[in-house]
Amino acid sequence: MDYKVVRHILAGDSVEYIATAHKDSGFYAEDLPDTLVIHYTALGSLESAVSTLRDPNVKASAHLVIGRDGRIAQLIPFNKIAWHAGQSEWRGRTGMNKYSIGIEIDNAGKLSKSGDIYKTWYGGLIPPEDVYYGPHRNELSPAYWHAYTEKQIICVFEVCQVLRDKYGISTIVGHEEISPGRKIDPGPAFPLDKLRTQLLEDRSTDAPISHPEAPDSILNNGRKRGIVTASSLNFRAAPKYHAEPICAPLARDTTVTILKEEKGWYQVHVSQTGWVKKEYIKIID
Ligand SMILES: [Zn+2]
Structure with missing residues (x-):
């Protein structure tokens, strides 16, 4: 897929711009945003996520929502502040909305299992082939999670690369890392460390492990x-x-x-x- 950013809007075959009013004015410094924050929607579809993030009663938003089939909705231009991170902290900065682009990925999140049935928090059913089992970076025991689709992961990697090149992104973090204890998205089913390694490998000053490997x-x-x-x-x-x-x-x-x-x-x-x-x-x- 070929994406590019034109006047702070993502352009590409499967991208649609659907504005939301849930935003603040522009970033306060010219070299911002410099961070990408990865989330999952914890909902059942791209459409339900978009309508939630435009709902006047919901004080939340994100720049992008990426569907399971690779379709993308953009709700806010990349030069405006979205409301995705909430109370958050990373490397001495707090309130990460004002430094970052928020990317929501359509995924139901953590699942509960009873017998052979996997249920989402909102009561949806997930077939066993779409279940990922593994431990969260902030949790003790492995758990069941809604798997991301391959198409979706490829799409996230490509979009993040385009944003890195356009905005000089130096940091990629999960919501679970900037709001630990409060948030668990995008969870272990998303290859967050691989995304970081692949996109920021040669810019290790802001990579998650900041000090070089000491013997x-x-x-x-x-x-x-x-x-x-x-x-x-x-x-x-x-x-x-x-x-x-x-x-x-x-x-x-x-x-x-x-x-x-x-x-x-x-x-x-x-x-x-x-x-x-x-x-x-x-x-x-
Ligand atoms: Zn989140």
Whole structure:
């Protein structure tokens, strides 16, 4: 698919512009937006998402909604602020709407299973072939999620690439990362890390893992310290999502001593020793 941006509107075969009044004036700096925030709609269709985001009673919106068949609705020009992120924080910035383009992907979200039936939160049924099973980055146990379609994922990657080139996007985050504890979209069924690697690989200063891989020996000898950047960070017995938490989650701004690093995890010491996801620790010395 060939997309381009003309006067802050996406152009392409399967793109439709349907305006919503739910927006603020333009970004306050010329180099903004510089961030993409990825969401799922938690609804049943592109149409229902678009009508919700235009409903005068719903104070929410996004720049784009991407359907399961690859159709795209744009609701707000990319140079205006949409209302998608809510209370949010990323790398010292708060209120991420004023820095970002919001992309909603048509997906029902987390599912509940009873027998062989998978149900959405609104009571819809999802066939087993459209179910993804896996752990969320912010949660302990694996769960069932509505799978994204291949067409939709390709479409998101292409659109994000066009936006990166047009606006100099340097950061791509999931809603679940900027509002952890409050939001779980786009969830583990969406290849968010792959999107980041593919689009921002050579711009690693703003990539989610901000510090270069330090060899274990340096971390061990230097005893670096870091602070927790998530509102609540699981503290586990081993460097795995499935590992048991060893005590209550660590609160934001807790200072930890980093003992070693292993595949995206840090072994840290607070009052005991355990493992935390590396991307939620900011090195302070
Ligand atoms: Zn969201």
